[in-house]
Amino acid sequence: MKLKIKHKIQIYILLTTVVIYAGALGYISINSKQMAFNDAKRISDNYAFRAAKHIQTYLGCNITTLKDLSNSFKVYKEIDEKSRRHVLSEIMKKTLESNADFFSVWCTWEPNTIDNLDYMHVNKQGSTVLGNFAPMYYKQNNIIKLDESVESNPNSVFNGEYYQLPKKLKKEVVLDPYFYSYSKNKNDEVFEVTICAPIIVDNQFLGVVGIDIMLDHFQEIVNNIKPFDNSIAFLMSNNGTYVANPDKKYTGRRAIDVFPDEIKKYKVMEHVEKGDFLSYEVIGLDGSIYYDVYAPIEIGDTDTPWSVGIAVPISQVMNKANRNFKVSIIVGILGLLILSFVIYTISNSITRPILKITHFLNRLSKGQIDDKMNITIQSGDEIEEMGIALNKSIKGLLEKTEFAQNIGNGNLNTDIHLLSDEDVLGKSLIDMRNNLKKAQEEEAVRKVEDEKRRWTNEGLALFSDVLRKNHENITNLGYEIIQTLINYLKANQGGLFIINDEQKDNIYFELLASYAYNRKKYKQKIIHLGEGLAGACALEKATIFLTELPDDYIQITSGLGGANPKNLLIVPLKVEENVLGIIEIASFNTIQPHEIEFVEKVGQNIASTLVSVKINERTARLLNQSKQQSEELAAQEEEMRQNMEELQATQEEATRKTTEMQGILNALDLTSYIIEYNLEGTITSINNAYLNLLGIRREEAIGKHHSDNIKFTDEQKKHYDEFWRDLRNGKVKKEKTQVVFGNKKYLFMESYTPIYDENGTIYKILKIANDISEYM
Incomplete structure (x- = not known):
């Protein structure tokens, strides 16, 4: 049957439109649902990985503290034999006191290793039936107590996993979580995990030191992991024990016992034990489909990773996508009805004249x-x-x-030429031409930007390698830095200045290294703050870039003559807004903005590395000085032995007292707060105990004045200058001082002792302070 033109228009256009419209609508709707589901899985994976990284960092800090504690035990031989158990016990108590997350700190030594006094400690607190050193300190109501129990079975002293695994593996071990009561009362049980490390000296295993951490903190972390409504998160140890779970009845139970079918089907334990990522879809106990994801947590160097798990109800994720799908169907049907009416009307108006042409x-x-x-x-x-x-x-x-x-x-x-202002095809063709031209231009710009980014990334990698390989000698490091920077920028000349703040009233920058025309040049040059362009750069803490230089500022010379550079770049080397150095670069070539930005970026890494190298060299210099003094003392003792044999007994007594004094000094360093001042009262050295008390880094303390943070009475203010004048005149002082750190007040008993150099001149003041707050 033949159809009229208007009927054909109505049928064909409408049918084609329906098919295409329905197909496009269906494809878009289904695709959007799948995209929503994929986005939900990606968000859940990212949440799991971020939570795993957070917990990994937390546990890593605890393992670092444990390593530090183990390393501090390695110097036990430097402590007097009779004081070793007491000193190490004090270290353990300090560690427990300064780490709020630690519930207990303990150690177990092999028999007759820490000292030869095991026979004196048999069946005593802090020891075992064998007498070996094995104290356990734990917290009860914020009070540190020594575990009063003594292991009475000789065969059980060294049989536990906490001892055998570190001894066998020679590294840190994380045991499976467990419930434990320090008071032996089941009502006082806590859910905790044990991390232990071996004590190894000269490749010899001497014992184990460990910490116990309560796991309540992990429950708070897990409760805050909410990628979607009604989603749940949990933390699982290496053996599948729930460390934290929203349903607390599962805490402390193994997943294989709670969900045996799911754990076996998806081989969850194999992935958790190996530290592998795992995700799957599973039907939950409520009949809903869940997307489960497990992200591994690497705990230090141990072989027992944990995992963070997240279970997301798929129905919750897909609610919005399903609702959008229904709305799309309704809108599509209305659109088709409107389109049908429009097609019918238009077909009647255009079919008649169309027949004639x-x-x-x-x-x-x-x-x-x-x-x-x-x-x-x-x-x-x-x-x-x-x-x-x-x-x-x-x-x-x-x-x-x-x-x-x-x-x-x-x-x-x-x-x-457009047919009219409404020539859509003509405008589209012109737009297409313009877009093609724009695409060509943008492609050229993109290539340039990509080349800049590639150049910057390669430069950062290059300098990372330079800083890593040359960190032992600051002079060589400085030359390698300036040489590599000049060559990489294709500049002509440059200098690296580093701050010298040894004298607080005379801070300046001295030339560490310079480079020009592929030759190494050494010059003596000092720049003070605000002096010249480089000094202004350091004072303002901002980059200076000049393209027009005075003729007498700088000249670049070679075998063919000399000329003035066209560009000068001066960049401060900053760490936390502190200027530690200056880089000055001169070039005949124009220095581009991305090259300036690169120098500023790499300058931060250079500053951090220079600080580290300066500290290392100062430490090495002090160690060499100490070694030299020890050698000189040994030579003097040998000469005295040869010339004064009749005083041998006296020398032996002096040697014994020297050893005792060294033990006392070591004990003082562990139990007292020691600071060294110069004669103006500025801190030049501070021990770790004081830093831990203040809660600051060594760099923050060095350079502060004695009067900072001290609360004076009117009488003390009056005699403060006289106090320091007496110290500089060689008088020993003893003071009670009240100091405020944060919101806490401390009362110290302080002794100030002038220290003389080999010429008999006082060159520093030694302060030894003890906290007597709890006795007042």
């Missing part, structure tokens, strides 16, 4: 177009207007065809 349109439908295709209609009505419009269209198509051919041949400068 069918032949011409048939030719156009076959793709035929040339300048001979012209229609003449003189009806005086809309059909004539259609003919005229068709003629204009053909002419426009001819021009557009030529325009498109020119663009296809790569001629993007060609142009076209």
